[in-house]
Amino acid sequence: MRKTGTIHGVGIGPGDPDLMSVRADRLVRTARNVAFFRKAGRPGRARAIVAGMIAEGAREIAMEYPVTTEIPLADPAYNACLSQFYCEQTRRLRALAEDCEDVVVLCEGDPFFYGSFMHLHDRLVGQVPVEVVPAITGMSAAWTATGRPMTWGDDVLSVVMGTLPETDLVRAMQNADALVVMKVGRNLPKIRAALCHAGRADQAVLVQYASMEGQTVTPLAEAEDGPAPYFSIVIVHGEGRRP
Template sequence: MSSTTASTTGGRLHGIGVGPGDPELMTLKAVRLLRDCPVVAYFCRRGGRGQARAIAEAHIPADATELPLVYPVTTELPHGEAAYRERIETFFDESAEAVAAHLAAGHDVAVLNEGDPFYYGSFMHLQLRLQGRHPVSVTPGVTSTMAAAAPLPRPLVMRDDILHVVPGTLPTADLRRALAGGDALAIMKVGTNLPRIAELLDEQGLTPRAWYVEAASGEGERVLPLSEVERSPAPYFTQILIPGTGERR
């Protein structure tokens, strides 16, 4: 667990990693902290309760105050557009203040996060805004990458392999360079970027080693060689993994 100290009193903000999908992959510490927190916050889309809450549902106390943090946009606007960035930054500002109100009242707040809070997690946006104002603790969780690697027929990394974690949302030129860099690759945020990513992997001769993993450890998990997957947009919780060979490239 990592923590930061604060100069003010009040409740403690807990960023809790609930793992990638399978509720049994939650840590004992995550379960204990969640059961002890009077306020439970989680990010979700409009009309839903969010993946993190679904994973942790069995451990949320019946008398807990729930604080859904509802994204104003998800896929409606391209992430690179100024309008998207402005709306999402305002949302995180407002979410941080909603959480801060409970902290100022002396209540601990558990913020649920799929996987690990500091591994592309939304919790980090609250932590960056609230550290220094309130005590903050982070409880790590099993990452989606490790869950996606578990069903593969070979280790993700071995010996002196270098693992590169690559966001599939990168511009094409940057993505091409990133894919050329590691002995093993974990490509995140695949989703609608799958056709473009697959084309670049073909170009670099990496497709025969590539695995497609959808909904790692969760219901509907699919694990296939990338060569057997249709080149069309994939569901949001999809990754492509390319295990290392143990022999440096």
Template sequence: MSDVAGESGTLYGVGVGPGDPELMTLKAARILGEAPVVAFFSKRGRSGNARRIVEGRFNPAAEELRLEYPFTVEVPVGDPRYRTEMAAFYDDAARQVAARLDQGRDVAVLCEGDPLFYGSYMYLHDRLAGRYAAEVVPGITAMSGCWARAGAPMTRGDDMLCVVSGTMDEDGLAERLAGADAAVVMKAGRNLAKVRSALARAGKLDRAVYVERGTMPEETVVRLADKPDDDGPYFSLVLVPTERRTV
């Protein structure tokens, strides 16, 4: 941790895991216990999932730097405003973090799951890592936390695992799912009806497992074919384990 006058602080991207606080690494816990600034992303008016995970587990004297998204799911990714406004948001967030680093204070940026796997931290990393010392602390991903909770062996031997986003068009999803031995569909939530249809077209709906808020107290794990509706929160994904076979 930086404590030399005139020396810039270090930027830490800290993966805090998929939801269960006990799945945070020892290194993440150590850094959070020492960092003078803890930054986290959140929806406007909410604390954010990453902040909830670390409740009571970071330096009580630390400054909390809340970085509030201008929107989350209200504006579609394809809307021209999305890229423009989100870029401006990350530019401003980077300026706020840089101001603390310039004061010689280390900044630990929280990220649920792993910082470099669909994590918002990476957009700060893109903007700041070339100017400041930066270290990424990996975290247990949402998908590995979910397949552990589902008790679903995902790959065996030389199986190929495909990770796709539920925001893809249905034809693209169906094509990739059909060609994979096993798959994880991230960002299933509002795209669940399309994901279900793509899995059916790929002939893999019977193997699909829906996991909602995996490793969290409100966790739901169910065969997708048995789920009676297509409603799902942001923290949901679909697992397609490899076919079971004997060695």
């Protein structure tokens, strides 16, 4: 039977290479083919995290997003464009695997937590072997950066997306004890307003570039109201039962 290569979705953590797992480090350093997502014209954050780790002579496969913010998220064209992109990248990786080549796909954070690799995984499973290496998430690095425990006792932790309508954000914020808000960016003013309506704004902290160079931790009340960098997360700590 003809051998087939394996596609490895490798979580490389929140940004600091020291926070990568031993398995992720080994796979990256020994890979013959390394694929990574990036915005056109940019080196890509995932590639930057592993700078100096990729073996000499390894093939680098840049998967450049066709859109990021150019088309509104609610526009059907956005989903259609990205769907075509993921299908094209799936074909590229599948062709390598069918040629008996293993491929390491670099995944910021954890591959199965709001990551782009999930869209490749769903298209590759059942076609070629796929393995996933879990990793520390960006939100874990963010709450660690605050220097405070995130949850206590019976606290309910909710993770919500800043892209949601404000009414949905308010409802989620009111129902959670501890809260992580991701996809902040241009949604920061809406997130701030929702936290105010939920009565949680005074407890909120904005963490930018967690575990990376330029990391900042700022009470949300003191943060500027303009768009936040891509690597931004809003944290509201739980204050639950303690012995």
